Amino acid sequence: MSTNLPTAQRPREIEYFHVSQRSDLTAIIGGSTQRRERTGSRGGVMVALPAMTAEDALPWQRRLKVSADTVVLELPQPGITIGSPGSPLVNGGSQTGTSLIIDGGAAGYTFKEGQLVAFSVSSLIYCYEVAADVTLNGSGAGTLTFSQPMRRSPADNAALIINPAKIEGFVELEGGALTVTVGRIMAGCTFKIVERE
Secondary structure: OOEEOOOOOOOOEEEEEEEOOOEEEEOOOOOOEEEEOOOOOEEEEEEEEOOEEHHHHHHHHHHHOOOOOOEEEEEOOOOOOOOOOEEEEEOOOOOOOOEEEEEEEOOOOEEOOOOEEEEEEOOEEEEEEEOOOEEOOOOOOEEEEEOOOOOOOOOOOOEOEOOOEEEEEEEEEOOOOOOEOOOOEEOOEEEEEEEOO
């Protein structure tokens, strides 16, 4: 079962990163290097919270300590104006690879390079980064290209999670990350969320 992280106190910094499963192969006797992209690459975020009072910090502390569960975090996307995308849906089941055919969006809406898009499969959220600008046609349909292969195939008519995009995964906390000072301030907390699969 997942835990939604608070939205009242917003993170001050979020860095999206890839956890790659690719491998580079170089012949023992020299020669060219071959890069093999394997399925299973996934995303993660490094999150930095602002300083906050002990009272404001309580929901973050409680939810981040639920280590057995995954957590869901809304992802602000500085530099990208989400606008009005309509209600984009997956157009056709069993899609794999880095391309996703969609429909149901707003005609002429442009997904921007670097924009984060998510969808749910079996109640687990999968987040992807758009690899190139894509403008939907007059019917609100188009094909998104992601920077990494999809790990699970979304169902036909699955809704895209766009505004805001979300990521779900396990929390990695450093020791002392949630410490509250004697002045009743949590001075700032940095943690990672890495997608489960």
